Structures are given as structure tokens and as C-alpha cells.
Amino acid sequence: ExxxxxxxxxxxxxxxxxxxxxxxxxxxxxxxxxxxxxLGQKVEFLVSFYNNEISEKSEIFDDQFSVERPDGSNFTLKIRSTKLEDSAMYFCASSEAGQGYGYTFGSGTRLTVV
Amino acid sequence: AQSVTQPDIHITVSEGASLELRCNYSYGATPYLFWYVQSPGQGLQLLLKYFSGDTLVQGIKGFEAEFKRSQSSFNLRKPSVHWSDAAEYFCAVGAPSTDKLIFGTGTRLQVFP
Known part of the structure; x- marks a missing residue:
């Protein structure tokens, strides 16, 4: 699958x-x-991306965050200057035709800022 | 604005018992509704989804959910729980007007043999 x-x-x-x-x-x-x-909190939306541009972003997604699809296969999230409160599990997801069809999530990256 | 409430933080059932996980949503129109499951150290796996039509939705792993507009609910059910169902379950709501999902706080399911 x-x-x-x-x-x-x-x-x-x-x-x-x-x-x-x-x-x-x-x-x-x-x-x-x-x-x-x-940790211990709910899953929160950061950003959605379609047709090579951001289609929607949350208030969490400030100027410290950016996304890119550099080569047609990868999709990256950059945090420019990390803060302690950025420590979290970050999940990437993709969908064939938008959120209404359901996402497929990745296993996540646990980011620890020290 | 949409919101989702999962009233039960933690549920414990015996293997073979039936299960119902509660989910209530707030949205003005008919939302898109989802149930996801997260096993420890894993990502979120889609169990089932509802957009429209038949209010009883069948999903993977023997789960089903029923959309009840009058109660603003989308409860997840399974007739007989297996030990491998122990995980965290998240209800989520979306809408045609937005590109994001709003997740509930999750219900942790523990299964005793």
C-alpha cells in the first residue's frame, strides 16, 4: 500500500x-x-499546499515556518529559528483530491528543541 | 468555526467486548467526518470517513461509525474488540470551505485479555 x-x-x-x-x-x-x-495535546493543522503554493495556513504557521516542494517528489517544512515550544511530533500528509477525501499521514518526525 | 469533542479521554474494555467511542462536532452545515487511529510511535491511519449519503459508514478493521445530525455525533463502534485495537483514536471534522481538519483530543483505548 x-x-x-x-x-x-x-x-x-x-x-x-x-x-x-x-x-x-x-x-x-x-x-x-x-x-x-x-506531547499530550491534540493534532493541530499547520499548512496545506496545492499547485505549488500554500492554500491555507493556521495562526501557528508564522514567518518562522515555510514549506517547499523543491523537486516534484519531496515536500519540506522549514523552521527558521527553532524555539523550545516547537518541540512536537510533526506529521506530513497527502491527499489525492483534498481533505474531504481523507489524508494519508506519515509516521511523523519527533522534533526536540533543547 | 468547527470544533470536535471527544468526551472520553481513556476507555478500558475486555477483549471480545463491544466498543463505542464518542465524538461530537460543531459545524453549521454537514461536515466531513473522520476517524483516525494512532498506534504508539506510528502515524495516523484513516479508519473511515463520512461526506454524505448513508449515515452508517463501514471502515477498516471491522469499525463502523454512524452520523447522527440531530445529535451532532459521529460515534465509532466495533462489535468485538481485539487486543491489537489498543491505540489512540481521533475524531476529526472538515468542511468544504476549508482545507484543514480539526481534530479532537483523542480517546486512548486499552484492551484487557
Missing amino acids: PEVTQTPSHQVTQMGQEVILRCVPISNHLYFYWYRQI
Whole structure:
């Protein structure tokens, strides 16, 4: 069964450093998403991406965050200057035809900011 | 704005017993409704979804859910739970007007042999 692949599975970074979280969505999917889950809290929407541009973003997704689809297969989330409160599990998801059809989520990247 | 409530934080059942996980949503029109399951260290797996039509939806792993508009609910059920069903279950709501899902806080299911 096709799956969404995320790397790395766990990343530890110093506060203030830049991190890039990588995702390979399912190949025929057109919609891409990032969500995060702070430990013990609910899964929160960060951003959706379609047709090479952001289609929607949450208030969490401020200027420190950016997304990119650099080569037609990868989908990345960059955090420019990490804060302690960015520590969370970050999930990438993709969908063939939008959120109404349901997503396929990756296994997540656990980001720890120290 | 949409919202989702999962009233039960933690549920414990015996293997073979029936299961019902509750989900209530808030949205002005008919939303898109989903149930996801998350096993430890894993991502979120889609169990089932509802857009329109038949209000009883069948999903994977023997799960089903029923959309009840009058109660703003979308409860997940399984007639006989297996030990492998132990996981965290998330209800989520979406809408045609937005590109995001709103998740509930989750219900942790524990299964005793």
C-alpha cells in the first residue's frame, strides 16, 4: 500500500537553529499538509499546499515556518529559528483530491528543541 | 468555526467486548467526518470517513461509525474488540470551505485479555 515517508524520525536541535523536516508524499497525490502534535495535546493543522503554493495556513504557521516542494517528489517544512515550544511530533500528509477525501499521514518526525 | 469533542479521554474494555467511542462536532452545515487511529510511535491511519449519503459508514478493521445530525455525533463502534485495537483514536471534522481538519483530543483505548 502506498505510504507517506518522513525523515528523520527523530531530530534534536539547539534553540535558534534551523531545521528542515522532509516528506515524500504518495506519488499521485496533489494536496500536501503539515500537522503537529505537541506531547499530550491534540493534532493541530499547520499548512496545506496545492499547485505549488500554500492554500491555507493556521495562526501557528508564522514567518518562522515555510514549506517547499523543491523537486516534484519531496515536500519540506522549514523552521527558521527553532524555539523550545516547537518541540512536537510533526506529521506530513497527502491527499489525492483534498481533505474531504481523507489524508494519508506519515509516521511523523519527533522534533526536540533543547 | 468547527470544533470536535471527544468526551472520553481513556476507555478500558475486555477483549471480545463491544466498543463505542464518542465524538461530537460543531459545524453549521454537514461536515466531513473522520476517524483516525494512532498506534504508539506510528502515524495516523484513516479508519473511515463520512461526506454524505448513508449515515452508517463501514471502515477498516471491522469499525463502523454512524452520523447522527440531530445529535451532532459521529460515534465509532466495533462489535468485538481485539487486543491489537489498543491505540489512540481521533475524531476529526472538515468542511468544504476549508482545507484543514480539526481534530479532537483523542480517546486512548486499552484492551484487557
